[in-house]
Amino acid sequence: MLDLYHWEPNANSAKVMIGLAEKGLEFRSQYVDLLQFEQYLPGFLALNPFGQVPVLVHNGEVITESSLILEYLAEAFPAQRLAPTDPKGWYDAQAWGKYVDYNLGPSVSSIGWHQVMAPVMKNRDQNKLREAVNRIPIWERKAAWMTATGESYPEEQLANSRRKIELAVKRIEETLRRSSWLLGADYSIVDIGAFALSCTLPRLLPDVVNAKSAPKMMDWLARINARPAVRKILAMRGKAGYQDVYAPGPEHSRWG
Amino acid sequence: MLELYHWEPNANSGKPIMALKEKGVEFVSRYTDMLNFDQHKPEYLKINAAGTIPTVVHDGVVLTESSQMGEYVDATFAGPPLRPDNPVERWRMRWWTKFFDTFFGPSLSMIGWNIFVGPMVRQKDPEELRQAIERIPLKERREAWSTAIYNRFTVEQLAESRRRVEYGIRVFEDGIKARPYVAGPTFSLGDINVFCMAYALPVMQPENVNEEKTPGIMAWLRRLYARPAILESFKLGRTPMAQRAIEVANKLAV
Numbered sequence: 001m002l003d004l005y006h007w008e009p010n011a012n013s014a015k016v017m018i019g020l021a022e023k024g025l026e027f028r029s030q031y032v033d034l035l036q037f038e039q040y041l042p043g044f045l046a047l048n049p050f051g052q053v054p055v056l057v058h059n060g061e062v063i064t065e066s067s068l069i070l071e072y073l074a075e076a077f078p079a080q081r082l083a084p085t086d087p088k089g090w091y092d093a094q095a096w097g098k099y100v101d102y103n104l105g106p107s108v109s110s111i112g113w114h115q116v117m118a119p120v121m122k123n124r125d126q127n128k129l130r131e132a133v134n135r136i137p138i139w140e141r142k143a144a145w146m147t148a149t150g151e152s153y154p155e156e157q158l159a160n161s162r163r164k165i166e167l168a169v170k171r172i173e174e175t176l177r178r179s180s181w182l183l184g185a186d187y188s189i190v191d192i193g194a195f196a197l198s199c200t201l202p203r204l205l206p207d208v209v210n211a212k213s214a215p216k217m218m219d220w221l222a223r224i225n226a227r228p229a230v231r232k233i234l235a236m237r238g239k240a241g242y243q244d245v246y247a248p249g250p251e252h253s254r255w256g
Numbered sequence: 257m258l259e260l261y262h263w264e265p266n267a268n269s270g271k272p273i274m275a276l277k278e279k280g281v282e283f284v285s286r287y288t289d290m291l292n293f294d295q296h297k298p299e300y301l302k303i304n305a306a307g308t309i310p311t312v313v314h315d316g317v318v319l320t321e322s323s324q325m326g327e328y329v330d331a332t333f334a335g336p337p338l339r340p341d342n343p344v345e346r347w348r349m350r351w352w353t354k355f356f357d358t359f360f361g362p363s364l365s366m367i368g369w370n371i372f373v374g375p376m377v378r379q380k381d382p383e384e385l386r387q388a389i390e391r392i393p394l395k396e397r398r399e400a401w402s403t404a405i406y407n408r409f410t411v412e413q414l415a416e417s418r419r420r421v422e423y424g425i426r427v428f429e430d431g432i433k434a435r436p437y438v439a440g441p442t443f444s445l446g447d448i449n450v451f452c453m454a455y456a457l458p459v460m461q462p463e464n465v466n467e468e469k470t471p472g473i474m475a476w477l478r479r480l481y482a483r484p485a486i487l488e489s490f491k492l493g494r495t496p497m498a499q500r501a502i503e504v505a506n507k508l509a510v
Contacts, residue, residue: 061344063344063347064351065350065351065354068347068350068351068354069347071346071347071350072343072344072347075343075346076343076344087327087328087331087332088317088328090327090328090331091319091321091324091325091327091328094321094324094327095320095321095324098321098324139423160396163395251358253358253362254362254363254366254413254417255362255365255366255400255403255404
């Protein structure tokens with residue numbers, strides 16, 4: 001039995017949702033509304049004390065951290081591994097996963113929140129919002145939400161985020177000039193992870209990711225987007241409807 | 257042939273050293289002096305363009321991610337297994353590795369630079385230091401190194417680092433109390449990766465890591481310090497950092 005606690009099919013939640021669908025694994029969907037702070041309710045914190053989605057519960061075992069969940073699924077369900085078996089290939093899969101998590105994860109979240117969500121959140125009752133943020137029992141997460149729902153992010157952080165995205169896009173584009181998929185000839189968990197974190201970029205930063213500046217990446221996004229498993233997951237949009245959504249994501253590295 | 261470019265058997269450099277020693281793999285040690293900025297010199301950047309230490313070069317394969325090198329070593333060479341077979345235990349091995357890499361490690365190293373490494377580096381010629389920083393390839397890395405070298409951490413950053421280290425110690429104590437090793441019943445790469453960040457805690461953070469407050473961590477450290485491959489790894493150290501390991505081993509009466 002597989003239960004997946006997730007938000008909308010975006011970012012880290014989408015990573016695991018698409019991974020499960022591509023492997024043909026049925027799961028019970030447990031929707032956690034991040035914008036209503038359900039990830040900080042006692043029931044969810046009992047599963048993951050860090051208050052983060054996605055969380056996979058597999059036969060009673062709680063598995064967290066989206067990229068590590070994809071690695072877990074590769075090893076727990078080896079028939080549809082979607083990852084290399086040779087030592088160097090597996091190293092490359094882990095190194096890519098880490099690269100997109102560190103560089104795209106926090107950066108896309110910062111810019112996405114600032115551009116798309118911060119204006120929307122201004123329409124909510126600000127007193128109730130502040131009360132909800134003050135109740136967050138995890139110090140780092142409370143600080144992150146206070147910034148996000150307050151003044152949003154400083155210019156310097158947004159500029160750094162943009163720079164990191166540009167570098168990651170360049171790396172993806174250069175890799176796809178040499179091979180169809182990020183790890184070579186085969187579609188893998190690396191493509192799934194990178195897609196989940198970058199698929200909104202043509203709308204979020206159209207001057208960075210477009211058919212002229214990143215043709216290979218645009219084609220790669222379209223190929224993944226057309227896959228039946230991906231269609232099925234993206235159609236699972238919940239309360240947020242068909243708009244791109246973002247939440248204050250994983251932290252930027254404290255060492256810059 | 258396997259060549260390992262490494263600094264002290266500490267933090268990231270310690271991970272592949274200990275994995276190779278535990279696996280029983282012969283390797284050529286290429287000591288790379290981080291405080292002399294050897295990692296930003298042109299000859300090193302030809303091997304690893306990002307200018308990070310450590311780097312593994314094995315028959316033309318180049319690996320630069322320290323936490324994942326051990327998996328490559330374990331899968332490539334004969335020797336005792338360093339990863340559990342059970343997928344849940346493997347996940348747990350990686351989870352603790354990531355927790356220490358992303359949450360605990362950066363804060364501990366900020367404190368380490370503030371009180372220990374920074375003063376060592378600032379004894380160098382200021383002009384030489386300035387030139388060394390200019391050679392660093394990435395803007396983010398240049399800024400991070402400048403902050404560390406010139407001790408430009410803010411009071412708030414240091415306070416936040418101390419809070420995270422104290423909180424991380426409590427989280428680890430809760431985790432390691434439940435099972436003898438990081439991943440479960442058997443020793444794994446998770447123990448190596450965590451140990452490289454945590455081996456000196458009883459002398460660096462005596463008020464937080466001791467027999468009363470963290471008996472689980474102390475018992476786990478004793479199990480790790482009792483391993484010949486771990487003690488062997490510290491012999492590759494050339495600075496007072498590795499001597500701290502001996503101090504801890506004495507304190508633990510291993």
